[in-house]
């Protein structure tokens with residue numbers, strides 16, 4: 001069965017290496033891939049006052065609908081100063097006030113990459129521990145360091161390639177498990 005996967009590069013950069021990695025990873029599966037561009041979900045900076053005055057923007061509901069409609073989610077995070085990019089954080093702040101179960105218990109493969117040697121590991125560790133508290137079923141995760149040396153239309157480094165394959169196979173089993181539930 002073909003799965004519906006959301007591929008999210010958690011960056012608003014037009015040349016995002018994380019979006020490239022997320023979309024590439026999603027295309028390794030027998031899947032219909034929804035390549036999410038965070039620029040399509042730009043909203044005012046979240047505040048409780050703004051929510052009380054103007055309500056929740058319809059773009060937040062559109063993003064939520066994408067989560068509801070998919071079978072699994074692959075996110076690759078850009079790390080900005082050790083944390084989520086402002087673009088990603090603002091979207092999840094708005095979506096999180098629609099319903100408590102932000103990620104809808106969908107199977108997730110979380111990744112991060114950067115040009116540096118840590119590859120966004122600090123943020124990935126934060127997301128892996130935090131997402132389960134927000135309805136995310138994080139089945140596996142993978143960090144790709146030194147993106148420009150390790151990736152060119154696929155993972156070039158053999159050890160990192162094996163690590164990705166191990167992570168993706170755990171995620172795939174979770175997707176298949178959903179079918180038999």
Ligand SMILES: Cc1cc2nc3c(=O)[nH]c(=O)nc-3n(C[C@H](O)[C@H](O)[C@H](O)COP(=O)(O)O)c2cc1C
Pocket residue numbers: 009010011012013015016017018019077078079080081082083113114115116118119120
């Ligand atoms: C404001 C800013 C903060 C950054 N902070 C970090 C960081 O904390 N850790 C890191 O590994 N890279 C950091 N970087 C470098 C990014 O990893 C790099 O720009 C990468 O390409 C971002 O991924 P993207 O292309 O998917 O947006 C930062 C870049 C910017 C512009």
